[in-house]
Structures are given as structure tokens and as C-alpha cells.
Amino acid sequence: MYRTASRLIYTTFRNYYTVKPNLDKKQYDLAKQIYQKIKAMGPIPVSDYMKEVLIHPSQGYYINREPMGESGDFITSPELSQIFGEMIAIWFLNEWSKVGAPKPFQIVELGPGRGTLMQDILRVFKHFDSLKQANISLVEISPVLSDSQARRLCATTNLNPDQNAVIYREGMSIIENIPVKWYKTLQDVPNVFTLLIANEFFDALPINKFKKTDLGYREILIDIDKDKEGCFRYVLAKEETPTQKLFLRSDESRENFEISPQSLLMIKEIATRIESDGGFCLIADYGHNGEGTDTFRAFKDHKQHDPLIDPGSADLTADVDFAAIKRAGVEDGKVLAFGPVTQRDFLIKMGIEHRIKVLEENADEKQLKSLRFGYDMLMNLEKMGERFKFMALVPSVLEGILKKVPVVGFH
Template structure:
């Protein structure tokens, strides 16, 4: 229903690609490496999960905390930055599934890790176009002060930082469409109410533990000081079982190397409880695998692969998302139903992205058409983002009979 209306009615515009050049330069490039080195000297080798936390969200120089890392001038490009059509397909999915259950109000749109705010911007624009923002609020979960400021400038008529430590949010404002918006550091602080949730390229940055199979079973891979070069590090294999290997390494797993993200599993369980108790649904999009991945921990710097143990804090750290583990954790208590994962190619084509692109190009000049179709192919081609990225949806288990009659959009 909403997809057909979108094809007919939606404004014929296309976002111009741009890059924000940040003036926030990290003048203490070695602060993270020095901090990690001191910790290892004091307490011994650390887990990969501990290392990722330090590098990505360290308050003094964490990768995400003080600079713009997206776009041509950053270290990687995401689908929402390529053009408006990606966000439109996500918005139509949310509208479609929300309408199936009677469009309950009040409700909130929640995004985990909103980046520059491009995806949220497109989702809000589509919701506003269909008059669907009445009784709506927006909640963004964002750790980075720099990125929250970037998001606020893109999304808001006005916003203010909140310094009251008693408040669960640290920034609030009003979107361009008139909806109240707040920023939170943790999903646990987000209000309990009917929720339409999106997590795009969020889970890949959550900390992982790495385990290597040995003749004694799985042993955890740790990070130690590289004795040959100051402020650099090396991998070692723990001689004995660690708490993480006892809890998370499945001895029956046939892979030689496995990665587990406990924070991801806890988070999807929390989402499952939220959707069951207060209503809502979630769409998770990320690059990953369905339980077959092995050694995927890596870094990116200036769009190139980079050694994750070198130049800590100045390169993005990431690991493929284990969608099989997410699906199992979310559904094991029977609170939600999971659909997918399916490839980004299938999801976007099922949602009608090609029809939308053809509609958009009607009023574009030749150069704009080239940019539009180039973005389309980058997002959907199998040798680009089309197969690497996956989509997983979570909906309350109480909707089982309804969804048998009206299957989840995009996942048919």
C-alpha cells in the first residue's frame, strides 16, 4: 500500500552527495595506544572486545568520538550516504508493517548508531509525506558527541545539550517536521513505548571475542604488547580457558576460528522483550554471515583495509555480524519472530527500489541520472553491497497468524 503510494506521489528529488570536512583533529593520536599499553603492562593481555571498546569509544580519542568518519573524505561509505532511495525503502518497510497492526499511537522511531543522520532524515521525510508523524517522537542512540551534533544540525529546527545528569538523554530538540527528538547513550534509557527501530551498520562495531581451535579446545585470542615496536600490539592465544571461552565458545562448532559478540546477543534479547511488552518491530541491516564466518575482524582507513592493531583510534574496527546468532538469541524465548537474513539486493528489489529510481530519474539531467543509477548499482549489485549486506527483521510473536496472511514486506 505505502509502496504504491510512494511510487506515485513522492517528491522527485535526489540528495546531492557531499562530504563534511571535520575541523576536530585528534591532537593526541597516541593517547589510546598509550592507555592500552599501560593496561596490558598492569594487568596482562586484554581481549579483542576490550581493545575494540578502547579504540572506538575512548572519551579522549576514540575513533567515533571526535571526527567525521563517513564519506569520500572519511574511511568508509554507507548506503544511506549514497542517496535517498535506501532510506526511503527502509521507511516504506516501517510504514507497511506499522500499518498492518493498526498504526498504534503514540509511537517512536528509534535508530541505533545514526551516523550523520542521513537515514533518519530520509525516514522522517517519508513519514511526514504520508502524514504519519502525528503522535510520533524520535529517539537516537548515539555515543559520540561529535556525531550527535552532526545529526542535530541535519535533522533539527533547533536542539539543546542537556547537562542534567538525572536525565536519561543528553540532547533534545525538534525535527524539521516538528517531532520531538532526544539522544541517548544506551538503548536501556530509551522510553518504553511502541517502537519502530532501525539499526544500520551498528552491530558490526560492537565488541567481539575471538577464539581459535587448538588441541585443547577453543582458546581465546588476546592482544599483547608488541615488544619490538613501541605503541604497537600483537595477537597471542591464551594458554588456558578464559571466562569468555568458557561462556561463549561452543566446543561442538566445526570452524577453526569463531567470533562472538556478547553485547550484540544481550541487545537483541532486550529488543525482543521491548517488542513483546510494549509493541514494535525492528529492522537490522549490516554486513555479515549466517553462522559461517570465521576470522573477520579487520580495520578500514581511507577506504582501504588496515591492520587493526596499528594506529589505534585512527581506523575503523569492525567484524562481520553473525546473523544466525542474533536470530537465535532474539527468538529463543519465543517473544519475537525473526525473518531473514536476506541479502540487501533481495530486500531492496523486493521493496521496489528499481521502480523508485526510475520515477526519480524522470526530472533529472543526464549527469544526475548517472549518479542515481551508479548509487543504485552500488547498493544492489551482487559484487558490491548487494550480497555483502544482510537484512533481518524482528516482530512480536503475537503477530504470527497475521503475518501468515500478510507476509513481512521485503522478506517474501
């Protein structure tokens, strides 16, 4: 499931190998650990709960499994159609060419999934003979997913035995034989001209939840459910929390809302890199433009699941607040932000209609069915077309150029 509706029929999207280990014991251990933490320290923020569930070093959801695909819990746009990645590659090529296509450069992906999107991007760059002096930098914390990415992108890769190594895996790409390196954080990625893509990355970053009460806003915390042994429940903080004091906007009026401090810090880090090293950033995710309320949820086996039941067995996610990350991104004047625009609008402006016609002309019946299925999923307003948004960051020094030649896809 693509984390926005209740059901998805799998008939025509890409086929993948899958790693599906037995996780029952690890899930139980994780729930027990969270239970003991709350028992010792008191109720915890939703953000702390998300971190434990998703990225616990040995028991986290993303650490132990391949969550995407038919046998996983959700599906992403690159797996539905090659056209998605092709349109993103064309966007980067177009903006990169406006500034003279500087070299050397790197293509950076945050949370690369199975490597499908990067594979499609590399194929397009190779078609336009644009991979000279290029490097691929992948920011991935999951050993399972990095293994999938390695098998898809490289003939062979080497794992660094040093647990503290900045580059923990590296190889040469099958497409054009260029270096591919894996990092745990964006901070570790080299400082060089950067084309950065973050597709369904921000939605997995931890959030804090808040509710308006008679005493003002209070943070929603997670506590032990005393009426159900071994279970959890939501409670309201009795006093203002540090996160509330730091991040609550004075003009906030929603009954319920969410803040992702880590997303705000990440977008500032991206902005600093884009300004200092040169480059462009494209963000694609499902989200809202500041009007979202209660969006925290879980997905298991392509169905919505209670986030507080069996922690570690389901993906936890929340809609991206594009208004918030846009404000944070441009706050210091380092970059200009464009969007958010709907996925449908972005892909139309990028020429998806022309591309699918070309592919259809050369497709057999099975391929045609797959193409039309993927196109509908990406573009239909009741599926991914409206729920998913695109936003771009470009260096503020390009403002003059962009007045003459606007950023494609956003005008």
C-alpha cells in the same frame, strides 16, 4: 569506503560538512594507555581493545570524529542514495499498518550516523501523513556525530548541561516539527510502540576471537609486541577464558570464529522491548549466516588498515553473525525473526526498481548519474548487494496475522 572492498571512487554521492580535528596526540595517548593496561594486567581480549579504541570517553575513535564520508574512513548506504532510506521507511509503514498503526509511537535509530537515514525516513512518513503523535529517539554516544545529526534533522537543539541526564540533547525536527531526543543507551529510550532501525550498528560492537588448537579452542588476545617497542601483537590464551566458557557452542567446528556477547545482549534487549511495548525492528549490516571466520579488520581513509597499528586512527569492525543474533533474539519466544536476506533481495522485494524508474524520469544528467551510481553500489552483488544483509524482528503474538499477510521483503 563501505568497509567491504579496497577502493571506492567518490564522484556522485551526497555532499556533507565534515569535522576533522587533529587527533595525533589523542591517538598517541590512547596507544600509550592501552600499552600500560596490558603491561599491568596482561593480554586483553579483542573486545576490550575495541572498546578502548572506539568508545574511550575522551580519546575513542567515534567520540572525536566524523568517520563517514569522503574525508572520513568509510561510507554507508544512506549516503549513497535516498532510495535506501525510502525503502526502509516503506517497510516500517507497511508492517505498522498491519497492526492498525498504533499511536503514539516512536522511531528509534541505533547509531544514526549523520542523520541521513532518519531524514529520508521522516520525509517518506510525512508524504503519507504518518507523523502524528510521533517522536524520534536517537541512540548515539558520539558528541561529534550527534552534532551532525542535530544540524541535519533540527533547526535548533538544546544540550543538557547535566552530564548524567538521560536525554542529553533535544530539539524539534525540521520535517513536521516533531520531538527529537538523544540518548546514550537503548535502556534510556521511553517505553512506547517502537519502530527500530539499526543500520551498520552491530558491526561496531566488540567481538571476541577464537582459534582451534590441539588443546581445543583458545581465545585470541592482544599483547605487547616485545620485539617492536610500543606495538601490539596477537597471542593465544593459555587456558579457557570466561567468554569461551559462557558462549562457545558445543557444535562449533570452524578453525577460527568470532563471538560478540554485547550483540547477543543487545538483540535480547530489543526483543524484550518489541514484545512489551509493541513494534518492529529492522537490522541492516554486512555479515554472514554463521559461516564467517576471521573478519576483524580496520579501515582508514577508505582502505583496509592493520587494527593493531595506531589505535584510534581507524575504524574497527567485524562481520555480523546473523545466525547468532537470530538465535539469541528468538530464544525466549518473545519475537519472530525473518531473514537474513541479501540487501539486493530485500530492496527488490521492496520495489526499488519501480522507485528508481520514477526518479530517473524526473532527473537531469547530473542527478541521473548520481542515481545510477548509488543504485549500482547498493545492488551489485560484487559491492553491497550480497555482502549486506537484512533481518527483521516482530512480536511473536503476530504469528497468526503474518501467516496470512507475510512480512514484506523476506518472502
